[in-house]
Amino acid sequence: MTHNKSQERFVNPYNFVPLEEKCERQEFKQGTLTGYLECTLETLTPLFIPNTSYNHALHKEKEPKDGDHLSYNFYSYENLSHSGVKKDALYRPVIPGSEIRGAIRSVFEAAFNGCLSQVNQNKTLHRRSMQPKKPALLRKTQNGWEIKECYRIILNTDPRNKNKIGKYGTFIDIKKLKEGQVLYFSEMNKHKKRPTIKHIITDEIKPKKGFWKTGYVHIGEPCDTKYHESLFVPKNNKVWELIDNQEIELLKKVLDKYNMNNKDDNEHAGYKEYRKIFYNLMDREPIEEEKDIFIPVYYSEIKNEKRFFSPAMLSQEVFNNTVGDLLRENGGYQPCESRDLVCPSCALFGLISKQTGQSLASRIRFADATITDTNDIYMKPIVLDELGEPKPGTVEFYTIMPDGLKGKQKKYWTYDYTKEGSKSFDLDPKKLRVRGRKFYWHHEPKYLENSKLKRMRQRIRPLKDGATFTFRVYFEQIAEDELKQLQWALDFNDLSSAHKIGRGKPLGFGSVKVTIKKLMLRQIDKNSGSWILKDQSIEKYRMEHSTKSMENVLKITRFENGLEDKISYPKVTPTDYAKSKPNDAASHQWFNKNSNNRKDFSQVLPTIEEELDEKDKRNKWLKVLKK
DSSP states (O other), rough: OOOOEEEEEEEEEEEOOOOOOOOEEOOOOOOSEEEEEEEEESSSSOBBOTTTTOTBBOOOOOOOOOOTTTEEEEEOOOOOTSTOOOOOOOOEEEEHHHHHHHHHHHHHHTTTTTTOOOOOOTTTEEEEEEEEOOEEEEETTTTEHHHEEEEEEEEEEEEGGGGGETEEEEEEOGOOTTTTTTTEEEEESSSSSSOOEEEEESSSSOSSSOOEEEEEEEOOOOTTTOOOEEEEOOOTTTTOOEOOOHHHHHHHHHHHHHHEEEEEEESOOOOOHHHHHHHHHHHOOOOGTTTTTTEEEEEEEETTTEEEEEEESEEEEEEEOOOHHHHHHHTTOOOOTTTTEEEEEHHHHEEEETOOOEEEEOSSSOOOOSOOOOOTOOOEEEEOOOOOOOOOOOOHHHHEOOOOHHHSSSOOOOEEEETTTTEEEEEEEEGOOOOOOEEEOOOOOBSSSSSOOOOTEEEEOOOTTTTTEEEEEEEEEOOOOHHHHHHHHHTTOOTBBBBEEESGGGOOEEEEEEEEEEEEEEETTTTOOEEEEEEEGGGSSSSSOOOOHHHHHHHHHHOOOOOOOBBBBOEEEEEEGOOGGGGGGGGHHHHHHHHTTTTOOSSOOHHHHHHHHHTTTGGGGGGEEEE
């Protein structure tokens, strides 16, 4: 794969509204306004919200009804799991109030400097590293965890070499090997750069005669074209070194991630045997006689400190720094934790803190949106193409380049370290900023009409564009400024901007326009002394000024943005289509190549402003990479 950029431009489906310098929190105060806003919601592109009561509603005959093949009808109040109910019927569609609430809160937070309320502060950040790691042995002693550097010999497990010596030496049956097993062997230097095994003994009794070396078996994940395993041989000139327990915790997280990714896959076992041995070591109280119980491990170095342990040479790296660390060190944008000191968003929408156990009730409520006209509102069932899950480990998209790297020719960083040439350096979280709040660009939807269901593809029945709903937003004891902010978060004071809700937002689905039709405020009747609801002009409660954050929100929420035909996931163009495979053009190939083997990032995500600039910022645009 070449590292040259083609001239073909693409726009990533999402971008970020930047954070301000600091999240301002104030003492919580109630206002005096109570009432509701009556609104309409119009679909500008097809919209889909699944009725999850039954996940095989639109299956065709003979399509498997299992957890990998899913199809959904649009959301309604009908429980499709009941027997006798027609699963694929055209029921009256409903948009849950919670769906609308989430979109409005996202805009409110971005426009009015709220915290990042939905962020999981303790979520493990990880990234696949294409830089080969070094082999070592790991053991647990009374002093703590220790490693010793090794060299690696490739074991020949190719059955085609059963009766001969292959390029990796003498054949050994994979069925006779197990993780961490001791082997005794003699080398032959047929290949100067790659020692190979001439004689090998698979039992654990070391021969009394002859010169035999000791190695430890490491078994990787299975692969159709894989015909070898590894033998880790301790280097005699290296000593055992103590390591920090934090690095062991990161290895545990790496193994747990492998297990989670492959928990239902028997072929790729998620290093189950390796995890079992590792957890046995973790639970074991070490005694002097047991310090020769080893487990093979790969590692990379930063400032000569051993870290980023993994069972694979090319593997995921799990980082020490979390999103919560970054938010706390950069303006305090972590979710609010106290009901007494809250950001503007939590003051209105409420909060529940997992950290402190405190909560604050919401002062607004979104009712479900009901359809106004049910004539010809549904599309025929279609299939959504694969949707990528959020990958905050891609720092070149989710974070801003650390100040210390600006101006340098080679620029590579993670959440824990930066690289300059071949050396790695710890990264202070104060020097790394998250880009902000994620928003999706509006564009024409992309879908498949007559495709078969696959593991990552789902059949759905969306609503057409042009469908109209009505809903209400109830509020209680809010201030006048809060009502103005809520109004702006609903309709932007701008006819050209729209929200995104529902499933398939990266593919262009879910663009909706909200319009405020009526404002009703509760007042005291002077004659009777009772509470009454009175119609008020919404114009009195419209925002009359704009901030930089509000302007950035308007830029990315504009429905006609001029980028519609350029929006797609990162992609790679094969230079030889005849020999290319489906995986060759997958999005992860672009990220793998863009990091240039962990030496530098060729491209980083442009800002919203840079994407919209047709002249001066073209050198910032993302380009398709060629394979």
